[in-house]
Structures are given as C-alpha cells and as structure tokens.
Amino acid sequence: MPDHDSTTLLTRQNKRRRVDIGVKRTVGSVIFPRTQETLLDAMNQSHGPDQDGNCSLVSLGHGATNGDGEKSNVLRKLLKRANSYEDAMMPFPGATIISQLLKNNMGKNGGSDSGFQGSGALSSGGSEIQAEDACSNSSRDSPSDCLSPGPPLPPPSSSSNFGRPPPPPNHMSHSSSQSLSTFDLERLSDEHLRAKRARVENIIRGMSHSPLVRPNSSDHNQEGNRENENGTSNSNNHRVEDGSHNSSRRGDCPSLLSSPGSRGGVVGIGEVYRENKRKQRLPQQQHSFTQLVCSRQEQRQEERRQLKLQLEDMQKQLRQLQEKFYQIYDSETEEEEENIVNGEANRGRDREEDGNLSEDSIRSDGLEESHRDRGRHNHDDLSELDPGLFLDRARALLREQALIDGEMEEDADSREGERNGEMVIKRRAVAGSGGGGGRQLAETLKQELNCAVSQVVDTVVKGFSSPKQTASHHHGCHSSTPAVPSSSSNSSSSCPPPFGPLPPLTPDSRFGGGNLALCLNSEGSPTPNYHSSNQRLHCFGDVIIPSPLDSFGGLSSRLSGVPTPNDQTEALPLVVRKSGGSGVETTNPSLPPPPPPHHPSLHPSPLTASLGFSPPSFRHPFPLPLMGYPFQNPLASHGGGGGYPPGPKDHSRVSPDSMDITRETVSLRTKMTSLGGGHMGHHHHRQNSPSQHGPEGLSLSLIKSECGDLQDMADISPYSGSTIQEGLSPNHLKKAKLMFFYTRYPSSNMLKMFFSDVKFNRCITSQLIKWFSNFREFYYIQMEKFARQAINEGVTAAEDLTVSRDAELFRALNMHYNKANDFEAKEDAARGAVVLVKAICRSHPPPLLPSQYWSKGT
DNA sequence: ATATTACCTG
C-alpha cells in the first residue's frame, strides 16, 4: 500500500472525491424562481422527517430488513412528493445505494452484518438514510438555491459508476421524468435532495474507498437491477464520481454501464471515466441570495405598511384628542388669538415641549410655524392634516396657551417648557370658560396627547430608522449613511446556525470558552443542514428587513431558532461581524462579542446612534444574524453609483423589484467592503485611528459600512478613493477570503461588485474566480479531513461529533479565511461540518477504513 | 468561443 503508486492513487482518489462537487450549475436556476416557494414547502416537508429525525426515520427504516424496499420507502417518504419521478424511476436513490454499500462494507469489515441488522441495523439503515438526506439537504439545497442539483450522486459503490450516463441531459431530459409527473418542483426538490446526498455520498465514498469497503458484486446486482430503471436519473449523480473508483470499479461494473438506463444508453467506459473525473459545475446560490433579498424586501415593505397603518391609527387618535382639545380650547381661543403675537419667543418653548417628538424636531421651525398658522385657521380641517400638522398644531396650542399664560403671569415662565403648557392649560381652564372640570379634562387630554404623539413618533422613527435609518442620516454621518452595523453582530449569536462554509472562529469567550461544540444531535440541532438558505435568510433578515415573517412564514419561525432543515449549498455567512462597533474589533481578537446586541459602543458617533441600534430589536423579531448590513441602503446607494446620496427616503424608494442581484451584491458588497476593503481606504478615521486597527485595518471598513454609503465605500474605499487598481492586492485576497464566508460561488458580477476598486478584466476576474476555487478546495479538503478524523477516532454516532472552536477544522478554516478574525464565527458554523461528519459516521459504522487508507488523514 | 469549474501539480 505504501507504494508510491498506490499512495498516489489514493491521494488522488481522495482528492477527486471532494464533496463540493455535487453541485451542478444549471438549469435549475431558471426554474427556480417560480418554484421556489413550492420548493421550499416541499423541501420543508421533506425535511421535516429528516429533522425529526434522525430518529423518526430510523423507526421507519426498521422494519425492513431488506434494505432496498424499505429504503426506498423511506426515501420516498423523505422525498415525498419532491422526487416523485425519480423514485419511480429509481427505486434506489443515491441514499439507498449508499446505505447498501455501507452495509456491505460493514459486512465485510465486521463480518456479519450483525452490526447493522437488528434494531441497530435498522437504526443504522434508517439513520443512514436520514443522515444522508439530512446531509444532502443541509449541504445543498437551500430552498432557494437548491434547485440545482444536480449533483451527482455518486453512487457509492462501483455500482454507482454505471449508470450514469452522462448526465448531460438534465433531469429534465430524462425519459423517466417524462413518464412520470414532472413538476418542476418535484424535480427541483429531487435534485436538491440528490445533491445533498451526493455530497455526503461522495465523502462517504471517499472514505470507503478502501478495498475493504467496496461493495460486493452482489450489491451491484441488486442495485443494478433497480438502477436499470433509474439509469438516467442517476446520471446526474454520477457525475461527481471520482475517478479513483473508476479504475477499479469500471471493471466491476461494466455491466452496469451497459445498463439501459439513460438515454443515450450506455456510455462508453471512457466516457464514464471522464465523467467521474470532472464534476459539473455548480450552480449557485446566488439565486437564493437574490430571492432572499427580494423576499426580504417584500417583508419589509409589508412592515412598512403596517407601520404606516399604525401611524395612521395613531394619528386618528391624535386627531380625536385634538378635536376634544380644541373644543375646549376654542372657547378660549378668541381671547388668545390676540396674544399669539409673540411667536418667536415661544418657539424655544415649543421645542422643549416637543422634546420627545423627534419627528417634530426635525421639522424646521418655519414649517412648524406655517403649520401652526394653518392649524389655527382651520381647526376643522384637522382630519385632513397630516400627523405632522397635528403635532404642530398641538404644539401651537400649547404654545399659545403658554403665551397667554405668560402674559398673564409675565414672561417668567417663558422658558419652562411643558410645564408651562400644563400650567397654562390649567390656568386657562380655570380662568377661561372651563370650570374645574374643564381643567381636568384639559390635563387629561394633554397627557393623552403627549402619549399618543410620542408613540406615533416612536413608531415612525423606529420603522424608518430601522429599515432605512433615515433618522441616522439626519444626524449623523453625512458622508455615509450608517448601515446597520452593529445589529449584525448581535444577531449573530442568536441566529440559527448559519453554517457556512467556514466555521472559522476564534475561540472566543463568547461561547463560554468551552467548546461549544455544536452538537447537532438530532434533537438539539435542527437538522443538520449546513448551509441553509434559511439561515441565510436569517442572516439577511436583519439586514434586509425587519419584516414580519409572514412571507417566509415558516422560515422565519425557523430562523428564529427553530430548527429547520435547510441547507444551503452555498456558503453562508457563518461569521458574524465581531462587533457592531466600528472597526475596532477587527483587530482585537478580544472582542467582546457579547451575544446580545453588543454594540460596542463605538463612539457615540452618529453611526451607532444612527444605525439604529435601537431598532434592532424592533426590527428583527427573531434573532438576527450575522450580518447586519442593511440592504436597503446599500442598494439605494449602490444604484446611484458611488456618490448616490442615500437619502433618508431611500427606504421608501427602494423598489424591491428593481434589483435582485443588485441587492445581493450590494449587500455582499457592503459587507465585504466593510471587511476587506476595509483598510484600504478608510475615510473615517474618526474613531480610532486606523493605525490602531491593526494591520488588517479592516476595522475601518466597518465603519464605513456603518456609515452608510456602502457603495461609496466599496468604490472609494481603496485608497481614499478613487484609485482603481489594476491588480489584486493582498488586501483583495483578504477580502475575497472573507467574502468566501458568504459566498462560495460568487458570480463574476458579484465579484465585480465587491471589488469595485479593481479594474476588472479577464485576468482579474479569472484570478478572483481562481481564488475562490482554491478556497473551495481548501475548504472541502478540511471538511473531509475532519470527517475522516472523526471516523478514525471512532466516532460512531453522529451525536458524538462535536466541533468546537478548538477543533482543527475550526482552526484551520478560521486560520485560512479569517486570520485577522475579522469575523466572529458562530458556533453554528461548525455545524455544517459536524453534520456532514455525523452523517458520514452514521452511515458508516465506525472505522470502516484503516487509517492507512485515509489520504492525509490527520 | 467563452466562461467557469473541478482536479492536479508545483
């Protein structure tokens, strides 16, 4: 074995197996949008079982000794409607195959199947399936993205090899599909599942490479039979295949190749081989991203509407109160009119009174006055006035009263804000028409008025501020609008598991130091999905909208913590920005990333304030996630191009429809910008001197992002600005790495967006893409390694797996992609890996392979 | 023909 050849071979094989493959880029995407919702549902349902479990499934599985039948059943159940066509076609989905293989393997290893037979056996079987599904799910399908699928499910065993004819035909083409009902949804979902499975399978397969593992011919036979039917369907899966097996396998399964299945019929061996070698490309999540964004936007809008409604209600109430007030007031008015003369002097007072009403304060005095005037003239029109007017009016009234008062009492009081008002009223009431009763009434009214007003204002402010942070604009960062920086961080803790690709993390205090292992126990963790779109959503949730979960409904709930099985294929943001604070954190590892909303108080600077930390709670009903950057701003700003002024109104403007991609991009960009671009050009030094940050300087970026004009930042950031570099700098590399947290497969457009400071040409683009390719490679290798290790260590039960911050996987990934610890990885980040590993473990009884077979093993 | 990926190799 140690021979060179063999070794090399092994290594190669291993390499080939890499998991990420599963993804195919293609068709699905198009369809996707339409079906998305459906898919989600479907997926969810399908997931449901998964989640429940590991256990539940198992139970299902059990009875069947015959793996095939049962498995198929189980799978079907799991897949449910999702993959109707495929099921029909192929009784043995990848999972089944795998499971069988595993069994076989076990048998060989263990000798008797005892291992998996009994209940245990069942469990194993069931678990396997589940695991696989879960994995598959987790791995790739995000509801949104997932469609794609195509991943190859590699038939684990040699058997797998066959079938598969080249998949060229997309699922669509499959004859089988034709025969069966072929709903896009189904297909998609199917594919999703498959993709997920494929991933897992690949890994497993890789692990099982060892000769020992290889499935028996018998297996093949069985499968083969069934497979005949599937033929094509599997083809997709197969693609992934690794070449490694091929050599040996081919021999095994020639017959298989011949299998009737696919359309083309049999593929030549050579062809097969090739297929194995190359995977298809993946599709990407970008879609999901986009979708997410869109949905978010919608939600947001809804929220806005609601807020508006609330506002209206409040206004109505206010009006009513005012009317009452007026009634009382009218009686006195006549007298007062004369007194009003001193407008100016009063102003000060007015303001004070208004104090709490932020909205009012915003208005210019002039406006107020005008309003007042109007108000005076037409009391009757109140109903028509806008809230602002009302407020003004109310103020005016108070003021007038105060004036009157003042006159009566002299000027002394002029400066006492509200009190005066009250006093005035009282007095007036007393003096004026009202008797004692009037007075009380006046007071009451006043109080109510104040309350109502304040409420309204708060509501409005919150609503706007959160989404848009309009308020912030006013105050604060002139240059940029503050994005919602901090929020992101906060949420992170709460967020569900975003697993992303990277589980990077620094061992922080956050999790209590210990290892938080993320155990994904069946119960504990929702499903093991690694990348779940949901999560994604989640993540963006903050960013995007505070909106009510409605649209996402289930998702939102899930997000909130409920376990959901989503998977995202893509990389999600595992990481969270360390602190909402400005860049400070970047450098310091120490960050106090208090889970709660930690806004590190940066500076009281407007940023913070503006951004609205305050609103966070308001905004997200559920825990937010990771990134807090609001899409909106970015979008808005973005659209404009660098300089676009992000007005406070942006929120209103932002048309959700307008840009899906843009948004995505923007959001990413923002994030990225903040991160990577960061230190390139920070304009804001204000806070901490840039120097402090540390070499990375990312911190600066954060600030920028916070500030709002993300766009600018992106564009400008590099070196103060305008410089557009022709080449990619180390900083860009860093940025790219961080970006990898969010997107494993960034589109070129996205890249352009995020690296706006770079002059894109083919080379640059290629280089960036190459980077990501390399990142992925590394990432998957790490995952694989981890899984192997776990198995090696005897981890049998998935439940036993844990990935702590201390874990190598974590460290490795964090080290690689987040050296500066710009982000704080969530524990969840590790989940993906854990899940995967668990799945693998489940399927495999412990140590299937002798360590020697492991490629790099540890 | 181009773009993007996976896989390999250095």
Add this chain to the structure above:
DNA sequence: CAGGTAATAT
C-alpha cells in the same frame, strides 16, 4: 496560490 488541463454550460 498559481498554472494547467479537461469537462461542461451557455
């Protein structure tokens, strides 16, 4: 990480 190759999509 970069280069190169091959496969695949569009």
